[in-house]
Amino acid sequence: MNLIEELRWRGMIQDIMPGTEEQLLKEQTSAYIGFDPTAESLHIGSLVPILLLVHLQKAGHKPYALVGGATGMIGDPTGKSEERNLLSEDVLQRNQDGIQKQLAKFLQFDESKPNAAVMVNNYDWFKGMSFLDFIRDTGKHITVNYMMAKDSVKKRIESENGISFTEFTYQLIQGYDFYWLYKNHNCKLQMGGSDQWGNITTGAELIRRKAGGEAFAFTCPLLKKADGGKFGKSEKGNVWLDAEKTSPYHFYQFWLNAADDDAKKWIKIFTFLPKEAIETLIQQHDENAAQRLLQKTLAKEVTLFVHGEEGLKQAIETTEKLFANQSAPAESLSEDDLEGMEGVVKIDYDGDKVKSGIDVISFLTETNIFPSRGEAKKMIQNGGISINRKKVEDASLVIASDKLLHSKYLLVQKGKKNYYLVKVG
RNA sequence: GGGCAGAUGGCCGAGCGGUUAAAGGCGACAGACUGUAAAUCUGUUCUCUCACGAGUACGCAGGUUCGAACCCUGCUCUGCCCA
Known part of the structure; x- marks a missing residue:
């Protein structure tokens, strides 16, 4: 050709x-x-x-x-x-x-x-x-x-x-x-x-x-998403090539979340895989779409191209820890697992407050996960907050030492895909 | 310089004296479903507040009125037409 x-x-x-x-x-x-x-x-x-x-x-x-x-x-x-x-x-x-x-x-x-x-x-x-x-x-x-x-x-x-x-x-x-x-x-x-x-x-x-x-x-051609949306935007806004602005993990996630129809087009455009390889992948994907082989390959190839081996490795590691075993309790994550998660927002928080117990809403605003108490409350009411993989059902929940993982971490989820690791010290 | 039209929340767009924090749509966020999809359905979407509530807001500045996004005056900006 x-x-x-x-x-x-x-x-x-x-x-x-x-x-x-x-x-x-x-x-x-x-x-x-x-x-x-x-x-x-x-x-x-x-x-x-x-x-x-x-x-x-x-x-x-x-x-x-x-x-x-x-x-x-x-x-x-x-x-x-x-x-x-x-x-x-x-x-x-x-x-x-x-x-x-x-x-x-x-x-x-x-x-x-x-x-x-x-x-x-x-x-x-x-x-x-x-x-x-x-x-x-x-x-x-x-x-x-x-x-x-x-x-x-x-x-x-x-x-x-x-x-x-x-x-x-x-x-x-x-x-x-x-x-x-x-x-x-x-x-x-x-x-x-x-x-x-x-x-x-x-x-x-x-x-x-x-x-x-x-x-x-x-x-x-100018790319569009299959749903007509603008290409290149994720929940976080623009997806940048600069690792400082969009971490390799978020970059990888962007591709991993591609819709099926998009993945079929994008894998041709964004990877250098030869024609036969791509055709095989598409065929395999059609046989078992739930496996998301296309998205995984796409994410892997593009992340490798832009962020290199190391960036890709970190992105995959974090992804697996956060998503591979979602039903597994947060307690099963080791200290190294938590510390090693690249691309997850890490926050330090005052340990004394946790020891004496603090309500979730104050906790979520003081860690700047939410800018205001009202928003935090709304999100909890919507069922959008999980702590240590357990959904927060009650806005009056009190966070105390017994919630800490390895006596110093809290894994907070805003929505399904936004993770925060709060380190209490 | 003259005439006409217009300026509303992230965007589009209704409203044209009180029931308007302002219809509807889009976008965004979240939930259910699922494959960390798509489609669909549901909720949220000015700010602060657990809440009751409070504060701001319809280009800007004044005015009329018990009460104005809506009426009046001036200004600014934009478009169209004429010189």
Whole structure:
């Protein structure tokens, strides 16, 4: 299978410009994807573009990861119903640094290889450019009519909030990136999420008109969950690639909780398992879905890719302790089991209060598991709180020393999946 | 500069003098069911409170009224149209 065939089979191609496949077969091709520095860390939504670059590099082509230091200052109107707030420059700087660090982990930057990955930042070529230069040299090549026809712009023009000139120019700025990379790095291909199609074609158009060159592109579908929800959000919010922001355990849990239909799609996209292996897995899963073989494999592979062996090991260990034997009493967990649970929120609590006995509600608020007594009470009434795996039925329950595991721990559950280990000292 | 329309809880969106902490939907959280799924059903969803209750809230500032998200005045912002 060639690269495009492979990606097509994996469901990673949405739109593709004619000639792209031929170009990739013809020669080693340089290709780029841009990443917006909207946050300090990338999240799993950005994993798809990263994987595109990885596949590309594996196929012998040369990947360029572009960090949008300049475009991030403008704000992409794509998919946004209203004007965004601009990020301040120091926030941008911090975000760029964080993202660069992460990208470096996934691609091969070894310069002795001809297809070593390259990191670029579009701020480098925009910072010295004057407005007049830009509108004379670049703006002149693209008509406003062309720009307005783009979906992202059209929607905003029709909406009641309108679109600022700043965001309107976004596609030109991004288009210029493609042109610049074409000119300076012979980069002929741009990839991205399908929402980027409009911006990408502007760049290709610019290369055609301004340089008389030929450019190619393809996009991958934007992921949604089977229930229509946004991909990449868990109960905890965004799922980040940074272990500090989303622990390997929570990361692993995200994939483990994928719906069946999603798991079937995602395993193709997010793992490098070969076609036959995946087909076998899907078949096995259909025979016995309750085993969740697909989810387990998916979670394992992706966690390994992002967090490495050690992160995966910890994630699985914690998962097994917390979920494998749910009917087992909490007392069966050893001290090491409790201490070793990575990703579980650990809280220290005043031992004297437990010795003299404390009501659950005060306990839950003083440990900051709940911000207010009212909320804690409501959750107990809803049956959403367990302590040491026993559901708290009565809001007036008193916690005393006899509840402690190994005389110093309390395992608190908020809902089914949120665990807190309270260490009493 | 002129005219018109609009600004309601995380979002959408009703309300148009008292019964409105504000219908309905979405989202979110929890429970039951299950496979730590999906679908479904149930509960919760301004803040504080065990509770009774209290405090804030319908763009901002004033005013009319026993009483205003709803009426009046001024201001701010947004969209549309005209110059």
